[in-house]
Amino acid sequence: MGLVLASNGIGSTIAIQILTPIIHADNPFAYRKAYRLVAIILSVVFLLILIFFRNESKGTEINENSHISEQKKEKTYYKDILKTPYFYLAAICIFISGMVLQSVYGITAPLLEDAGIGSNTIANVLSVASMMLFVTKFGIGFIYDRTGIRITISLCYACSFLAIFLLLLIYTVSGTLLAFIYAVIVSIALPLETIMLPIYARGLFEEKNFNTALGLFVSVNTAGYAMGAPLANLCYDLSGSYAIALISSAVLMIFALVLMHFVITIAKRKRKETMLNIND
Numbered sequence: 119m120g121l122v123l124a125s126n127g128i129g130s131t132i133a134i135q136i137l138t139p140i141i142h143a144d145n146p147f148a149y150r151k152a153y154r155l156v157a158i159i160l161s162v163v164f165l166l167i168l169i170f171f172r173n174e175s176k177g178t179e180i181n182e183n184s185h186i187s188e189q190k191k192e193k194t195y196y197k198d199i200l201k202t203p204y205f206y207l208a209a210i211c212i213f214i215s216g217m218v219l220q221s222v223y224g225i226t227a228p229l230l231e232d233a234g235i236g237s238n239t240i241a242n243v244l245s246v247a248s249m250m251l252f253v254t255k256f257g258i259g260f261i262y263d264r265t266g267i268r269i270t271i272s273l274c275y276a277c278s279f280l281a282i283f284l285l286l287l288i289y290t291v292s293g294t295l296l297a298f299i300y301a302v303i304v305s306i307a308l309p310l311e312t313i314m315l316p317i318y319a320r321g322l323f324e325e326k327n328f329n330t331a332l333g334l335f336v337s338v339n340t341a342g343y344a345m346g347a348p349l350a351n352l353c354y355d356l357s358g359s360y361a362i363a364l365i366s367s368a369v370l371m372i373f374a375l376v377l378m379h380f381v382i383t384i385a386k387r388k389r390k391e392t393m394l395n396i397n398d
């Protein structure tokens with residue numbers, strides 16, 4: 119999973135370098151060419167998926183009773199998770215993280231452009247961020263394996279605060295060097311919305327509930343994605359500046375960090391109680 123998620127960073131790096139010159143051509147409708155190119159690439163990928171990802175062979179026997187049994191288990195797992203109070207607190211944290219990081223990263227290009235940085239430099243900044251994601255997604259997993267969940271999320275959240283501060287600084291004083299430093303820092307924060315989701319699912323719930331918890335967390339995170347960019351752009355439309363959106367994002371991330379530490383504490387206490395009951 120880490121390899122699949124990390125490869126997304128390489129794809130983004132290449133795409134930014136190809137699409138940015140097309141979008142910023144002299145023709146105001148040049149972005150349409152970028153859309154067409156992306157559509158062609160997605161069509162090719164779709165065909166590759168049809169070719170290489172196949173269903174079970176026709177000769178495979180399907181045990182209907184086993185299938186029904188698995189469906190009943192899944193329903194039980196959903197009920198178990200939805201009856202867990204700290205699931206909703208964790209979902210709030212994940213929603214906030216997805217919303218904030220998506221909005222902050224989404225407004226990076228227009229914010230840098232407002233700060234007077236050229237389109238080619240902006241493309242390079244975003245490419246550095248995407249390439250660094252390939253490294254940091256593995257790195258965050260490595261740090262988690264050796265330090266645990268608390269230190270890992272504290273590092274990611276701390277980098278999100280720093281990334282927001284750097285954007286505010288760039289917005290007021292500009293600076294190409296600051297933009298590239300931001301690209302590195304934000305790449306350490308972004309694993310909160312990818313690598314950390316399976317870690318949350320495994321750390322907060324029992325192994326049997328992992329798949330169900332992960333599916334719910336991914337859905338909540340995606341809902342945060344959908345809210346992030348529109349809210350950030352709405353703040354810009356209403357105030358003429360990204361400052362309010364960035365300051366609000368920093369406050370929300372502080373709240374999410376404190377709440378997630380609280381959730382981890384509750385989850386660990388719950389597991390200890392469960393183990394004691396089993397031993398009794």
